[in-house]
Amino acid sequence: MSILLLLSRRNSFFAGTAGMTTRGNHLLSSARALTSLAAILICFSALSCSSADTAKPAVIPGNAGEGSGLDKRNSLLLEQAIKTAPLTDYILGPEDLLEIDVYQVDELKRTARIGLGGLLKLPLLGDITAAGLTVAELEAEISRRLEQYLQEPIVTVVIKEYRSQRVTVLGAVKTPQTINVTRQKFLLDILSASGGLSEDAGDICYVRRGSETIVINLNDLLMKGDPKLNIPVLAEDIINVPRGGVVFVDGAVKGPGAFSMKGTVTLTQVIAMAKGFNSVAISDELKLYRNSGTDAMEIMDVDYDAILSKKTPDIILKDKDVIIVPKSGVKEFFSGFVRTFRGMISLGSAEIGAGL
Numbered sequence: 001m002s003i004l005l006l007l008s009r010r011n012s013f014f015a016g017t018a019g020m021t022t023r024g025n026h027l028l029s030s031a032r033a034l035t036s037l038a039a040i041l042i043c044f045s046a047l048s049c050s051s052a053d054t055a056k057p058a059v060i061p062g063n064a065g066e067g068s069g070l071d072k073r074n075s076l077l078l079e080q081a082i083k084t085a086p087l088t089d090y091i092l093g094p095e096d097l098l099e100i101d102v103y104q105v106d107e108l109k110r111t112a113r114i115g116l117g118g119l120l121k122l123p124l125l126g127d128i129t130a131a132g133l134t135v136a137e138l139e140a141e142i143s144r145r146l147e148q149y150l151q152e153p154i155v156t157v158v159i160k161e162y163r164s165q166r167v168t169v170l171g172a173v174k175t176p177q178t179i180n181v182t183r184q185k186f187l188l189d190i191l192s193a194s195g196g197l198s199e200d201a202g203d204i205c206y207v208r209r210g211s212e213t214i215v216i217n218l219n220d221l222l223m224k225g226d227p228k229l230n231i232p233v234l235a236e237d238i239i240n241v242p243r244g245g246v247v248f249v250d251g252a253v254k255g256p257g258a259f260s261m262k263g264t265v266t267l268t269q270v271i272a273m274a275k276g277f278n279s280v281a282i283s284d285e286l287k288l289y290r291n292s293g294t295d296a297m298e299i300m301d302v303d304y305d306a307i308l309s310k311k312t313p314d315i316i317l318k319d320k321d322v323i324i325v326p327k328s329g330v331k332e333f334f335s336g337f338v339r340t341f342r343g344m345i346s347l348g349s350a351e352i353g354a355g356l
Contacts (some may be wrong), residue, residue, distance in 0.1 A: 094118055096113070097113045098111065100137075101156045101157075106154075120138075135157050173241055189233070204242060209234060248322045249323045259273045267286075281328070289324070
């Protein structure tokens with residue numbers, strides 16, 4: 001009752017003093033300007049902290065834009081994370097500690113914590129569902145409820161303690177972990193704090209948020225720098241970077257082996273990764289073995305020469321495709337014969353030189 005009586009007297013005083021109206025309007029404008037200035041300062045502070053946090057993975061090997069594809073992607077990840085993140089308001093959540101101030105009403109100034117159920121309990125105003133609101137939305141809601149006691153109440157809410165948000169990072173990052181963050185973070189911040197992408201990282205990142213899954217194309221985010229894909233990370237998000245696919249090349253190539261797929265990879269590209277054909281390869285009789293989802297493998301005959309001459313389209317490979325380049329028996333025989341003949345000539349030359 002004492003607070004109600006005090007508020008009633010204040011309202012009578014403000015209503016009966018006409019000369020104070022102009023001054024009150026000036027104060028209102030000044031307070032709102034100060035509130036805006038404070039919000040800007042908070043944003044700059046958050047961005048500075050984000051830059052400081054993301055500067056840690058600067059141990060990425062290689063120079064920016066040089067070296068392997070992994071070096072380039074991680075360099076771009078670091079650069080994008082340090083850049084100004086998209087400005088979005090922090091979403092309040094359980095256990096955030098708030099400082100609430102009502103202009104010229106010291107009795108309503110207090111520090112309160114949002115409960116686990118998301119409710120904020122304030123005298124006179126009852127329970128307010130604060131979780132899920134921004135600071136500005138909470139200020140507007142408190143002001144609305146105070147209008148029955150005050151004329152044009154000015155409410156300021158400042159976050160004193162951010163709740164500890166647990167974000168889990170899985171998959172093809174250098175340090176899979178659960179991260180406790182204390183302020184608004186974005187996807188690039190979390191990936192950077194996890195050490196960046198690993199060698200076998202694919203091009204897609206999944207953000208699991210409750211029953212929703214958000215798919216992020218890492219090439220569009222890193223290579224093209226699309227800021228819309230650098231989404232805010234929320235508490236209990238699960239970030240998963242799947243490993244990229246692998247294709248196998250064997251037979252008459254100079255560098256047979258397994259090759260990682262980064263994005264779309266075609267047959268001609270993977271042959272180039274295998275350093276091309278050797279001298280005994282039959283380039284128009286390649287075999288492509290592909291998992292058909294059954295016990296039997298799908299086998300495709302591929303004419304590499306026809307692809308090069310653009311008579312047939314290049315083939316987009318899938319994960320675990322196997323390419324076999326056959327050897328020509330005739331070519332192998334003549335190749336062996338040439339090697340032997342060259343050896344005989346070298347030996348003969350050495351003997352002639354010794355005789356002289």
